[in-house]
Amino acid sequence: MRSFISNRVQQIPPSGIRRFFDIAATMKDVVSLGIGEPDFVTPSIIINAGIDSLKAGHTHYTSNNGTTELRVAISKQLQKLYQVEYDPALEVLITVGVSEAMYLALTAILNPGDEVIVPQPCFVSYAAEVSLAGGTPVPIATRVENNFQVTADEIEAAITRHTKALLIGYPSNPTGAVLERKTLEEIAKVVQKHDILVISDEIYDRLVYGIEHVCFASLPGMWERTILLGGFSKAYAMTGWRLGYAVSPPEISGAMKKIHQYTIMSAPTIAQDAALIALQQGDDAVEDMRQRYDRRRRLIVDGLNSIGMKCFEPRGAFYAFPSVRGSGMDDAEFAELLLNEERVAVIPGRAFGIGGAGYVRCSYATAYEKIEIALERIANFVRRHG
């Protein structure tokens, strides 16, 4: 029988992350630094809002765009945090996580042959989602010398007459890099000069440590050119609730709504009710988790550096991205042997695209005590192989 799978899908490589989880799942006593989601359970105030929603019989679809209350609350939150204005009726769309928002954004803007610049290493879905939407991802490597910040010059060098958009995600998964205001302003100038759009995945915006998060849409002239994606998964520990949003100028938002309406209908109703309470009453819980991540961040960065695994200081999200070069192994070998010999799971940097080889991603969204055990085991491993 012939294959019925589309070329588009066949050409997409499987995620490099999954393989490690599959191996780790068959082993006992593994300490996983591989997970890209909070270890915390959703704060109880938010869980209770979900339960109340169910009990009140909110078991139907909502408006395609999401509930008015939640759209208003998101608009207010963005105004409060970043002084950006979005009309809840026309410019805010509630989605099934940033994952769906990303799919909508790319599908809404891309024609076949359009190029999207994707600085890497980055979240594993970016390049794949560009391809699935019919576009061509153009990866550019960020470098540790620049603290894994993409520069305006690197972006400008990758722009061609086919470039439609730049897709950035800062604070970064997997490096923990945060773009400084000056760098962002330089990028904004290039974006304006070459008349391109920016899709800015700011899902980790609330998880920054001693540095400000600058919302891309708040930069001069960028509101018109930005599709801003945000969500509840990370800061509110709500990955399983599957809720996010996209805010953008009305024409783009309208196009995204069209796709959302036909493919998804509406984001989960219970999750929308819970997210409303998260925005209205969740700040203390977010701050508590942020402080706990920060404590773990210092433990893991200091620990890795003292073992001899040079680790750039992550300023956001919940990942450390140390170099494995001192071990004489490449990142894939390092991760595989570390898992087999010491039962510590980390993700090879190459899974996150170009510029990732030679590094491993260590998530510190895991208990402090587990990170201590992982560091001891990694120290044994490096001593043995160093």
Ligand SMILES: Cc1ncc(COP(=O)(O)O)c(C=O)c1O
């Ligand atoms: C940078 C980044 N964007 C988006 C997502 C997916 O988010 P959501 O759960 O909102 O779909 C993740 C999840 O790991 C991520 O790290």
